[in-house]
Amino acid sequence: MKVLVVGGGIIGCATAYELAKAGCQVAVFERATAGAEASSAAAGLLAPLGESTDTNFARLALASWRLYPGVVAELQRRTGIDVEYVTRGTIYPMSATQTRRDADAWALNKEFGVEVLEGADVQALEPALSPKIRHAIFVKGDHWLNNQRLVLAYAQAAVSAGAELNTGCNVSRLVVEGSRVRALVTDGERVDGDAVLLAAGAWSAELMAPIGAGLRIEPRRGQMIALAHVPPILTYCVHGEAYMAPRPSGELVVGATVERAGFQRAVTAEGIAGLLRAAIELVPSLRELPIARTWCGFRPWAPDSLPVLGPWPGVDGLFVATGHFRNGILLAPITARLMTEWITGGQPSLAMKDFLPDRFVRRPAR
Numbered sequence: 001m002k003v004l005v006v007g008g009g010i011i012g013c014a015t016a017y018e019l020a021k022a023g024c025q026v027a028v029f030e031r032a033t034a035g036a037e038a039s040s041a042a043a044g045l046l047a048p049l050g051e052s053t054d055t056n057f058a059r060l061a062l063a064s065w066r067l068y069p070g071v072v073a074e075l076q077r078r079t080g081i082d083v084e085y086v087t088r089g090t091i092y093p094m095s096a097t098q099t100r101r102d103a104d105a106w107a108l109n110k111e112f113g114v115e116v117l118e119g120a121d122v123q124a125l126e127p128a129l130s131p132k133i134r135h136a137i138f139v140k141g142d143h144w145l146n147n148q149r150l151v152l153a154y155a156q157a158a159v160s161a162g163a164e165l166n167t168g169c170n171v172s173r174l175v176v177e178g179s180r181v182r183a184l185v186t187d188g189e190r191v192d193g194d195a196v197l198l199a200a201g202a203w204s205a206e207l208m209a210p211i212g213a214g215l216r217i218e219p220r221r222g223q224m225i226a227l228a229h230v231p232p233i234l235t236y237c238v239h240g241e242a243y244m245a246p247r248p249s250g251e252l253v254v255g256a257t258v259e260r261a262g263f264q265r266a267v268t269a270e271g272i273a274g275l276l277r278a279a280i281e282l283v284p285s286l287r288e289l290p291i292a293r294t295w296c297g298f299r300p301w302a303p304d305s306l307p308v309l310g311p312w313p314g315v316d317g318l319f320v321a322t323g324h325f326r327n328g329i330l331l332a333p334i335t336a337r338l339m340t341e342w343i344t345g346g347q348p349s350l351a352m353k354d355f356l357p358d359r360f361v362r363r364p365a366r
């Protein structure tokens, strides 16, 4: 079976890898380089605990988080790339009432090592935190990694498993004949396949419009800063109004804004000032650190903020994996697994009803 993957971000590369391992002939088409867009712009936080653990989204996120230790080891074995997977845990500064309420409400406290910190215990764990912070929740199970390296590792692993990675190849349209997708067109050339996986991130809706499909995906811009973090000030990730994740390579990643700014590729004075203000409020000594770089990226967002995963109804052979919004790095391993199950003719091993693309299908008004 020949599968054509549109987009070489984390979702396209991870799924290409799983498809190649499952015996498919895979070709990825990426108009820039692997991971050029949101997948490199991200912070790499793997933090699945939300307000509830009793939703299909929470189950998806937890399933992916549980796959990570195996994925990291497998990618390192195959490619030699160390993705800087850090499992020390994250501190969430909070108010006293919030701390008790949230810690009690969080199920899975044991698996995630959730602890309430009060008074001097906060600074005993992370001395650089502002003395004003008297209450926090520590979540040992909230991890992070270097997503730029992760996407390259997935891309290399896919190639080593037999996938073809075509970079610098813009896909201009999908070819649908009858009710089946037959091919895509890249640089004026038609490439035929048995299935197409659309994983074009925030740009995914563009290729669907000409075939009359009403997929709604929009960009949500995120601005980020890396501070030079040598010698390190923080040991743990700290997550308040801004988050700060210390990377072993010596950068402290500070993020992130969430903005409706179209595809304007710009970091703004307001965006950067807001992040730095929030970060310095939590960790005052950060004000001394040099700014190493700033950047922005475009999260793929669907109107219900949920991922869009599965077959496109009415067009045989066409699959969609997009809309991962703020969690595409976390969700990559499970997305790759579920899409591979689906594309190779099996049934996905998790409840998918909330994520199905058919929620975007235009139905006649009754």
Ligand SMILES: Cc1cc2nc3c(=O)[nH]c(=O)nc-3n(C[C@H](O)[C@H](O)[C@H](O)COP(=O)(O)OP(=O)(O)OC[C@H]3O[C@@H](n4cnc5c(N)ncnc54)[C@H](O)[C@@H]3O)c2cc1C
Residues within 6 Å of the ligand: 006, 007, 008, 009, 010, 011, 012, 029, 030, 031, 032, 033, 034, 035, 036, 037, 038, 039, 040, 041, 042, 043, 044, 045, 046, 169, 170, 171, 172, 199, 200, 201, 202, 203, 204, 207, 221, 222, 223, 224, 255, 256, 257, 296, 297, 298, 299, 300, 321, 322, 323, 324, 325, 326, 327, 328, 329, 330, 331
């Ligand atoms: C600032 C920021 C911080 C984030 N932090 C986190 C985090 O801490 N944890 C987390 O889990 N997630 C995070 N995210 C979200 C995460 O980055 C995204 O959900 C994820 O990267 C989406 O992956 P993707 O492969 O769908 O999209 P992308 O990485 O954008 O990849 C899509 C690719 O498709 C290509 N493409 C588009 N159109 C075409 C075409 N016509 N032909 C060929 N190629 C095409 C693009 O060039 C691009 O490379 C963050 C995002 C941002 C912006």
